[in-house]
Amino acid sequence: MADRLDQPRTRGRSLLPRMQVEADASGRVSESIARFLGTPRFIVWLTVFCVVWLAWNAWGPVELRFDKSANGFTALTLMLSLQASYAAPLILLAQSRQADRDRVAAEQDRQRAERNLADTEFLAREMASLRIALSEVATRDFVRSELRNLLEDLQAEQADDEDGAPGARPSPDGTRRGAVER
Incomplete structure (x- = not known):
């Protein structure tokens, strides 16, 4: 019998156990990382890391240097490229989540404004009816x-x-x- 095309295939057993992750957990983690990447503290720590790396590999004991200055500090360049390659998608994911939150907030604001407008129109009609009623009342x-x-x-x-x-x-x-x- 042929597999049904409107149903997803069931996966067979795998050697590694499947991790159960909350649906929004990766989004929250990426937002927290993206928030940290945008702080002055991160810039200071990254600067300190680079200065220590450069100082150690330029003036440290020759036998303990792991990134030669003659090679243009290739390992440091790779480390910074790796950090940037992870930071960019995390920042994009955080921005899309923020855009979703902004869209929901804008919809709620629009609904609140509609309710306020309806309330204001109702109160204006009530005030007009009271004025009409008062014109008929003996002063x-x-x-x-x-x-x-x-x-x-x-x-x-x-x-x-x-x-x-x-x-x-x-x-x-x-x-x-x-x-x-x-």
Whole structure:
């Protein structure tokens, strides 16, 4: 029977045990290394390493020198090239992880801005509806003027009552009736 092409092949047993590594562990390690490579402390330590290497191989005991100055310090050049060849991909990996984090943060900021805009629009609509509702509510000046008009009407009625029979008021036909009508 032919193997299924839509399924990955199962690997057979190997002589070496397989390492179980967390999916993001290599990314975290590469970021920590890349952060260290970008510090002044790393530059100072690398400079000290190179100065000690050059000093030992230039002025150290001849029988203990391991990188001849006559050869142009080939071993030091190889060491620095090896360090650079490992540093470049680690820095690129750290940059791509940072770009992913920045993309997520930008998306969250965009969503937060949309929510703030929606909240602001809702509050603006509520303020507009409150203004409309308040324009229909009686204001203090309106109530005072109405009370003043009622007071004037009452005073006018009292003056009319003093002129005529007590408790009587004129009817539309000009005759006086009692104060209490039902």
